[in-house]
Structure formats: C-alpha cells, structure tokens
Amino acid sequence: MMEKMLIDSRFLFQRLASKYKNQVEWEKGRALFLSLEYRCQETAEHSVVVAFIAYHLAIQIIGETQTGERMFLAGLLHDIGKLKIPDTILKSDRIITGEEHKTIVDHVQSGYEALKKLDFGSDILQFCITHHERLDGSGYPHGISEKSIIGRIAPISDVYSALKLPRIYRPNSLSDENILKYLIENNHQFEGDYIHELLKFLTNWSSNHNISEKTFGIV
Numbered sequence: 323m324m325e326k327m328l329i330d331s332r333f334l335f336q337r338l339a340s341k342y343k344n345q346v347e348w349e350k351g352r353a354l355f356l357s358l359e360y361r362c363q364e365t366a367e368h369s370v371v372v373a374f375i376a377y378h379l380a381i382q383i384i385g386e387t388q389t390g391e392r393m394f395l396a397g398l399l400h401d402i403g404k405l406k407i408p409d410t411i412l413k414s415d416r417i418i419t420g421e422e423h424k425t426i427v428d429h430v431q432s433g434y435e436a437l438k439k440l441d442f443g444s445d446i447l448q449f450c451i452t453h454h455e456r457l458d459g460s461g462y463p464h465g466i467s468e469k470s471i472i473g474r475i476a477p478i479s480d481v482y483s484a485l486k487l488p489r490i491y492r493p494n495s496l497s498d499e500n501i502l503k504y505l506i507e508n509n510h511q512f513e514g515d516y517i518h519e520l521l522k523f524l525t526n527w528s529s530n531h532n533i534s535e536k537t538f539g540i541v
C-alpha cells in the first residue's frame with residue numbers, strides 16, 4: 323500500500339510541477355528537492371508523502387485547491403535542512419549521541435533559514451518551522467503550542483509519513499490503523515479534528531484502491 327501512496331504522491335508532484343513550470347518558487351523548490359533526492363532517497367520519499375498528505379488535508383480543511391498546492395510545495399521542502407546533516411548521522415542505523423541529536427534538531431532552523439534566504443513565501447516557511455512542534459508545547463525548536471492551520475497540518479503530515487515509511491532503524495512500516503491509534507492516543511500533541519480529517523482522507527483514498535474502510539477498524 324505504501325508503494326501505491328508513493329506512486330500517487332509522485333504523480334501529483336509531476337502534475338503540479340508541470341502546472342507551475344516557469345513559476346519561480348516551484349522551480350526553486352524542484353531544484354532543492356532534486357538535491358535532497360540525490361543526497362538521501364529516504365528523506366526525499368518521506369518528503370513527497372508529507373507533501374501528498376498535507377495537500378489533501380489542506381483541501382479538506384480549508385476547501386481551496388490552491389492552498390493544497392502550496393502545502394504540497396511546503397511538504398517537499400520541510401526537511402531541506404537535513405542537507406546540512408552529515409551522512410554519519412543522517413544515514414545512521416545506530417543509537418545517536420546527545421550532540422548528534424542536537425545536529426538533527428537543528429535541521430528545522432537551518433531549513434527555515436535556507437528557505438527564507440531563497441525568498442520562499444511565509445506559508446512555506448511556517449510549515450517548515452512548525453513541523454516538529456506539538457500542541458502541548460513538547461515539540462521543537464521553540465516548544466510552543468502552535469495553533470495556526472499550517473502549524474497543525476504540518477506535524478500530522480510529518481508523523482504520518484515518518485511512521486508509514488520504513489526506515490533504516492525500523493524496516494517495517496506501521497499500518498494506517500496503528501498510526502491513527504498512535505495519533506489519537508497522543509491527541510494532546512496533535513489536533514483531534516485534523517486526525518479525523520486524516521482518517522477521512524485515508525478511508526477515501528484506500529477505497530479508491532479497493533481496500534475496505536474496515537481496514538482501519540476506527541470510525
């Protein structure tokens with residue numbers, strides 16, 4: 323099922339890239355994403371799925387395709403700061419040290435600064451800077467309770483993709499049912515209404531791929 327989502331995400335990326343061909347922000351975004359893809363395939367795949375989920379959540383929640391398309395671009399670029407993390411940490415399958423953890427945490431701020439330098443819009447910057455924040459203030463880099471729409475879409479999209487895709491240190495991906503359970507159990511960190519929107523989207527999307535709504539076991 324993950325392959326299907328990656329294919330759909332890539333397909334939407336191609337469609338939007340050709341729709342916005344010669345649009346400066348999209349062209350800059352594509353160039354940056356290509357660098358990320360060459361550097362770390364895993365992070366690129368994670369980012370395109372974040373983009374796909376953020377696109378659909380934004381359209382469902384706000385009701386504007388244009389905002390969804392902006393969220394897609396933001397999702398592609400949200401982890402661009404990881405370009406600054408050395409391979410010994412970025413591609414590591416061992417337990418990382420405290421100092422290395424700090425380098426990982428810094429990817430949010432360095433990504434935000436890079437996107438700002440390159441004159442990306444405030445919506446793209448906001449997605450990047452908030453994607454690891456949590457509603458109860460337990461996130462990073464600022465540990466603030468982020469209540470903007472983008473600041474609530476970004477963490478859910480990021481966590482869904484992070485848990486869905488296999489990682490070096492976690493070869494098996496989690497099922498949608500288990501990811502939704504995780505989000506619901508942690509609804510002090512993630513917006514409950516938006517978790518429900520994610521469930522709605524996954525149910526619709528899966529039924530288009532001939533998977534029963536009962537797959538999720540949660541309604």
Ligand SMILES: [Fe+2]
Pocket residue numbers: 400401429453454
């Ligand atoms: Fe991140």
Ligand SMILES: [Fe+2]
Pocket residue numbers: 368372400401453480
């Ligand atoms: Fe991410």
